[in-house]
Amino acid sequence: MAGIYLHIPFCKQKCHYCNFYTTGSLKYRDDFVKAIKLEIQSRKDYLGSNKITTIYFGGGTPSMLSVEELNEILETIYGVYDVEPNSEITLESNPDDIDFEYLADLKKHSPINRLSIGIQSFFDDDLKYLHRVHDSKRAKKCIENTLKVGFENLTIDLIYGIPTLTNDKWTENLKLFFDYNIPHLSSYSLTVEPKTALDVLIRKQRFANIDEKQSIKHFNTLIEQTDKNSYVNYEISNFAKKGFYSKHNSIYWLGGHYIGFGPSAHSYNGLSRQWNVMNMKKYCNSDSSNLIKEKEVLSESQMYNEYILTSLRTSWGCDLEHIYNVFGDGYSEHFHKTIIPFIESGKILKRGSVYTLTNAGKLFADGIASTLFFDI
Amino acid sequence: MADRLLEYTGTVSERDLQAQVLDDMDIERERGITIKSHAIQMDYVHNDEKFVLNLIDTPGHVDFSYEVSRSIAACEGALLIVDATQGIQAQTISNLYLAIENDLEIIPVLNKMDLDNAMPDEVKDQIVDLIGCDYEDIIEASGKTGYGVDVILDSIIHKVPYPKGDTNEPLQALIFDSVFNSFRGIIAYFRIFNGEIKKGDKVKFVNTEREYEANEIGVLRLDQESRDILRTGDVGYIISGIKTSKEVKVGDTITHLNNPCISAISGFEDVKPMVFAGIYPTDPDDYEELRASIEKLQLNDASLTYEPESSMALGFGFRCGFLGLLHMEIIQERLDREFNMNVITTMPNVSYNVVTNKNEIIEVHNPSGLPEHKYIDHIEEPYIKSQIITQSDFIGPIIKLCLDKRGELKNQVYLSTSRVELTVDMPLGEIVFDFYDKLKSISKGYASFDYHISGYKPAKLIKLDILLNGESVDALSTLIHFDNAYDFGKRICSKLKELIPRQQYDIAIQAAIGAKIIARETIKAVRKDVTAKCYGGDITRKRKLLEKQKKGKKRMRQVGNVEVPQQAFLVVLKLND
Numbered sequence: 001m002a003g004i005y006l007h008i009p010f011c012k013q014k015c016h017y018c019n020f021y022t023t024g025s026l027k028y029r030d031d032f033v034k035a036i037k038l039e040i041q042s043r044k045d046y047l048g049s050n051k052i053t054t055i056y057f058g059g060g061t062p063s064m065l066s067v068e069e070l071n072e073i074l075e076t077i078y079g080v081y082d083v084e085p086n087s088e089i090t091l092e093s094n095p096d097d098i099d100f101e102y103l104a105d106l107k108k109h110s111p112i113n114r115l116s117i118g119i120q121s122f123f124d125d126d127l128k129y130l131h132r133v134h135d136s137k138r139a140k141k142c143i144e145n146t147l148k149v150g151f152e153n154l155t156i157d158l159i160y161g162i163p164t165l166t167n168d169k170w171t172e173n174l175k176l177f178f179d180y181n182i183p184h185l186s187s188y189s190l191t192v193e194p195k196t197a198l199d200v201l202i203r204k205q206r207f208a209n210i211d212e213k214q215s216i217k218h219f220n221t222l223i224e225q226t227d228k229n230s231y232v233n234y235e236i237s238n239f240a241k242k243g244f245y246s247k248h249n250s251i252y253w254l255g256g257h258y259i260g261f262g263p264s265a266h267s268y269n270g271l272s273r274q275w276n277v278m279n280m281k282k283y284c285n286s287d288s289s290n291l292i293k294e295k296e297v298l299s300e301s302q303m304y305n306e307y308i309l310t311s312l313r314t315s316w317g318c319d320l321e322h323i324y325n326v327f328g329d330g331y332s333e334h335f336h337k338t339i340i341p342f343i344e345s346g347k348i349l350k351r352g353s354v355y356t357l358t359n360a361g362k363l364f365a366d367g368i369a370s371t372l373f374f375d376i
Numbered sequence: 377m378a379d380r381l382l383e384y385t386g387t388v389s390e391r392d393l394q395a396q397v398l399d400d401m402d403i404e405r406e407r408g409i410t411i412k413s414h415a416i417q418m419d420y421v422h423n424d425e426k427f428v429l430n431l432i433d434t435p436g437h438v439d440f441s442y443e444v445s446r447s448i449a450a451c452e453g454a455l456l457i458v459d460a461t462q463g464i465q466a467q468t469i470s471n472l473y474l475a476i477e478n479d480l481e482i483i484p485v486l487n488k489m490d491l492d493n494a495m496p497d498e499v500k501d502q503i504v505d506l507i508g509c510d511y512e513d514i515i516e517a518s519g520k521t522g523y524g525v526d527v528i529l530d531s532i533i534h535k536v537p538y539p540k541g542d543t544n545e546p547l548q549a550l551i552f553d554s555v556f557n558s559f560r561g562i563i564a565y566f567r568i569f570n571g572e573i574k575k576g577d578k579v580k581f582v583n584t585e586r587e588y589e590a591n592e593i594g595v596l597r598l599d600q601e602s603r604d605i606l607r608t609g610d611v612g613y614i615i616s617g618i619k620t621s622k623e624v625k626v627g628d629t630i631t632h633l634n635n636p637c638i639s640a641i642s643g644f645e646d647v648k649p650m651v652f653a654g655i656y657p658t659d660p661d662d663y664e665e666l667r668a669s670i671e672k673l674q675l676n677d678a679s680l681t682y683e684p685e686s687s688m689a690l691g692f693g694f695r696c697g698f699l700g701l702l703h704m705e706i707i708q709e710r711l712d713r714e715f716n717m718n719v720i721t722t723m724p725n726v727s728y729n730v731v732t733n734k735n736e737i738i739e740v741h742n743p744s745g746l747p748e749h750k751y752i753d754h755i756e757e758p759y760i761k762s763q764i765i766t767q768s769d770f771i772g773p774i775i776k777l778c779l780d781k782r783g784e785l786k787n788q789v790y791l792s793t794s795r796v797e798l799t800v801d802m803p804l805g806e807i808v809f810d811f812y813d814k815l816k817s818i819s820k821g822y823a824s825f826d827y828h829i830s831g832y833k834p835a836k837l838i839k840l841d842i843l844l845n846g847e848s849v850d851a852l853s854t855l856i857h858f859d860n861a862y863d864f865g866k867r868i869c870s871k872l873k874e875l876i877p878r879q880q881y882d883i884a885i886q887a888a889i890g891a892k893i894i895a896r897e898t899i900k901a902v903r904k905d906v907t908a909k910c911y912g913g914d915i916t917r918k919r920k921l922l923e924k925q926k927k928g929k930k931r932m933r934q935v936g937n938v939e940v941p942q943q944a945f946l947v948v949l950k951l952n953d
Contacts, residue, residue: 266913273915309919363905365906375926
């Protein structure tokens with residue numbers, strides 16, 4: 001069981017909050033498709049004998065590639081890897097790229113079976129604040145087309161905590177999501193990452209800053225409403241109906257192995273994590289000697305810390321038994337000792353050997369994780 | 377400049393020459409300052425005649441003025457080195473007066489003449505005004521290029537007298553410095569005024585009244601070179617199996633056990649530290665290690681004093697006494713660099729005399745050591761007489777600063793049309809906080825400052841407590857003048873609000889005099905601490921971020937239910953940041 005991630009860095013314009021590696025130029029489009037196919041072939045041994053169960057086109061905006069180009073890449077993967085027949089194959093997309101024809105073409109001619117659409121909000125002033133390409137009309141139309149074409153496994157992104165997003169508008173965004181009966185939602189609190197446009201604009205007081213209280217309020221509404229509509233909050237920012245959990249992303253959260261292709265893509269084989277160069281030109285001209293930007297071999301405590309930080313965010317939680325079996329009693333003792341105050345303060349729920357965040361605890365996941373960390 | 381003299385006389389070969397040869401501590405080289413005195417012997421041939429010159433390079437900072445005074449006492453002449461770009465500094469004057477008092481031959485040198493912004497005419501005027509020499513006597517030189525070094529050496533030969541004294545008299549030698557060597561113990565540096573010393577002699581240190589055998593004596597070249605005998609006028613070292621630096625006091629006199637000199641060399645003082653602060657291990661488990669580190673440091677630096685103390689907030693640590701703030705900073709840095717000790721230093725304070733109802737005088741080094749209010753008749757605090765030299769443009773704001781610090785202007789003298797010397801009496805307790813930084817900033821770095829302790833005066837001092845969530849934090853208590861307490865309490869609270877990170881609960885910061893709260897701030901609780909996204913590439917980044925956070929938490933101390941970072945304990949020193 002392993003996943004493949006493909007980073008398609010093209011974007012028509014950069015969203016103000018985005019800190020991923022993206023490029024606005026299509027100059028290297030052909031070179032890039034060639035290069036990523038080459039990378040897929042040259043790194044075929046990275047995951048050993050692991051079978052592939054998920055493939056994920058992320059970005060950037062993978063929907064800027066044509067269906068033919070996506071298929072070329074998928075064919076290369078199928079030629080090199082052992083891909084399970086019912087694998088989850090996801091395409092991230094932006095509403096302005098995917099018209100009815102594109103969607104129909106995709107449905108009919110490609111094995112892609114899951115669509116993730118970056119809606120973010122159904123209101124124009126929010127989309128403007130975020131510097132998205134599309135407008136609210138386009139957002140709705142695109143969901144309708146996707147459903148019409150017959151993509152059942154569908155997810156959308158919604159961002160909350162935007163200064164322009166009132167409580168009523170947030171409730172309205174959620175209501176539209178429920179009304180479309182979409183089985184999966186990724187919902188993020190707007191975060192100001194350093195060195196993004198948003199960071200600069202807020203510091204220069206051109207844009208309103210994020211109000212923490214409002215974000216918390218939106219988060220509470222989100223938790224309450226999704227629960228009421230039978231979605232499981234299986235990861236802090238992810239909500240799904242039964243059977244529609246993201247298999248690919250679950251690999252990240254459950255410590256599974258994955259290989260990432262494309263500039264800045266990360267790979268992990270259970271022992272080390274590495275990432276590719278973050279520059280399109282460098283990537284297209286790279287070979288096995290200069291593709292990797294950095295590699296880290298994880299120590300035992302680093303592996304433990306990663307287990308804590310990822311598993312704590314999920315509904316599967318941290319399992320003390322797992323810690324004992326994998327890391328030994330030094331770690332399980334440390335875990336037990338450090339987690340008790342959080343149980344007492346109602347941030348952690350203990351069921352048998354499994355510890356999960358309560359709704360109140362979800363807002364403090366980072367602080368709790370770092371307290372539980374093991375230091376060398 | 378010392379480097380150039382060593383180079384020109386061939387004492388150090390070019391191969392061995394690195395910048396600041398004599399300053400062997402990293403801190404000295406990095407900061408470009410001299411902390412310890414350094415002595416070295418040079419040979420110089422002048423008109424086919426060989427001369428032996430002994431050079432002592434001394435610190436300039438006021439914290440070390442006693443050491444400097446003993447070095448001056450060991451010499452016949454002094455190079456008055458004045459920066460041609462800066463002019464006479466306050467500390468130059470006090471060291472100069474010391475030299476004149478000791479009848480030293482003064483050779484004025486105008487340094488940094490290679491720089492474009494040198495002002496030779498103006499600075500020469502200042503020097504002539506100060507020491508009354510002729511303009512031609514001032515030697516233009518550059519420690520950077522070596523310009524003028526030959527003239528300096530010739531001038532030393534011509535002007536500085538041969539050492540006086542009588543080799544046939546009983547031994548009388550002045551200790552002007554000591555160093556610690558991990559193999560040989562304490563090595564004392566001395567200058568012989570009368571008599572001679574031979575290897576193996578039984579000697580006595582007059583003031584400490586301790587007796588030793590001179591296991592090894594010698595002269596101070598670039599390395600120590602042992603000799604069988606040293607005579608009047610010689611500068612040398614003695615190794616006699618001394619284990620701790622406390623036994624060797626700078627200013628003490630060495631004489632023979634059997635044939636002692638009649639009197640000790642005058643000027644000896646038991647230097648008392650004036651600034652005190654608590655030093656605590658960041659990790660309470662490191663207490664014993666900290667003790668061992670401070671002990672070792674003291675071997676090197678007898679002016680550092682320490683005694684165990686405990687704090688409700690910080691656990692076990694030491695109350696350390698320092699010569700001044702620079703000294704304190706250096707000790708803290710050396711603990712970190714040389715011993716890898718991560719420490720928390722508490723608010724510095726001066727030494728107070730508390731006069732009780734029964735008219736006893738108690739010396740208090742720590743606000744929390746203050747007797748109960750009802751037993752106190754009054755408190756006296758140390759006062760200094762200070763000299764400030766500044767360009768006249770800044771005189772207004774500087775006087776205001778001194779008055780804010782409860783200073784009293786005693787005198788104001790124009791050294792030239794544009795330079796003024798102010799004499800101000802001030803409480804020492806006011807300058808240990810932020811006086812020097814403020815002085816430098818309002819004078820754009822030009823004002824210089826020098827002081828000496830002038831005595832004790834009664835003052836309206838009260839103890840200001842800081843409370844975190846209602847709990848008094850003893851390590852943050854200060855003794856402060858009543859008139860300044862309200863303003864000071866307010867500033868401390870608001871600075872602590874910046875320095876203490878938000879935590880799980882609201883934190884109330886209060887300043888109190890007794891039971892009366894005089895200032896308050898609140899740090900709002902963290903309401904949200906979670907990153908939105910966590911996918912493949914984010915895991916490494918996020919793990920590193922949280923690991924860093926965890927490290928930061930480790931450097932904090934739990935006080936009640938509040939995590940307080942190291943730097944918050946030094947809040948008073950950060951009020952102007």
